[in-house]
Amino acid sequence: MEPKPARVRILDAAHELMLTVGLARATTKEIARAAGCSEAALYKYFDSKEELFVRVLTERLPRLTPLLGSLAAEPGQGTLAGNLTEIAREAALFYEQSFPIAASLYAEAQLKKRHYEALHKLGAGPHRPLRDLDAYLRAEQAAGRVRADADTYAAASLLLGACAQRAFAYDAIDAGERPPADEFAARLAKTLLGGISVAQPPA
Template sequence: MESAQKPARVRILDAAHDLMLTVGLGRATTKEIAKAAGCSEAALYKYFESKEELFVRVLSERLPRLTPLLSGLTAEPGTGTLEGNLTRIARQAALFYEQSFPIAASLYAEAQLKRRHDDALRKIGAGPHLPIEALDAYLRAEQTAGRVRAGADTFAAASLLLGACAQRAFAYDATPDGERPPVDDFAARLARTLLGGISVAPDDARP
């Protein structure tokens, strides 16, 4: 079989992604993931220390890559237009949350499971707060570069943008047509609206 020719780590990630999507993170056990990957549970733990680490790797390697985009932009503030960069971020974030929400949603049905999961994420230095902190860091870098207004609350701006992207993943299922706003238009509108509150006004940019 083609899947058997893939490296074990790749098979495990593929199986974890499929199971987390179909049965939810809470019910996707390492035993079932290993079975679906065609390996032993002991073999799974050679590559991943816990199911939580496996979950984080699925998010970072199988879903739209948000963190590398934010890291790259933060390293080179002033590159491209601020509106263009925020549009890229919003688009990637919207797609990331759209694909990650069905995986993580089952956690919210069991408070005890959610607490255990959050504790495990803290131990490995992961969690859903990190993209907000990364976007905040990017906006602060642009603030230093003079493209974001000096008095702008960059953390609030990051929370607003990513919060809207996360909400898009589930808030529109009950609308008459049950369709999410198209991602490209959605991202562009978010970026333009956010810029109205944080960008440097033309008069402020004059020496």
């Protein structure tokens, strides 16, 4: 079996370390050591830890951003219910897997600020899914499938906020477990559609 390319090993090591010790404590030195390469070799593939973080999110986690981009580019495809269910499913899984990685940032305000500034320079950040889902809903609004008076930004915030809550808070409820992503996504999409769709979904 051929050894994995260095870039793949670095991404694998970064993903594992970010999950286990958190983004704040996963240094490039530790990532390089876990990948079996030098820190200088890591910087041949990635300009910064922030870029490495973005690549972990886009290449190792559920592909939420590409899904939103493709739907916004071609509104009117599929059903609104089906599209929102798929978005909710991908978002639920994305936040479930990314929350343990990014949570450590929120303990240090200055670190979070520096990290967000670096992400903005890369055209990334936690605002991207919200912006992209709003763009998709506005495209559907223009296509006549979302009510003209619907607040698309609020709708996007409700859907993504619920997905983030599933990752953050559902473990604390009495049952102590998250609902399966497919079931959660279907319920969430149906509820949201009741408020924004032109044709109300059947009960």
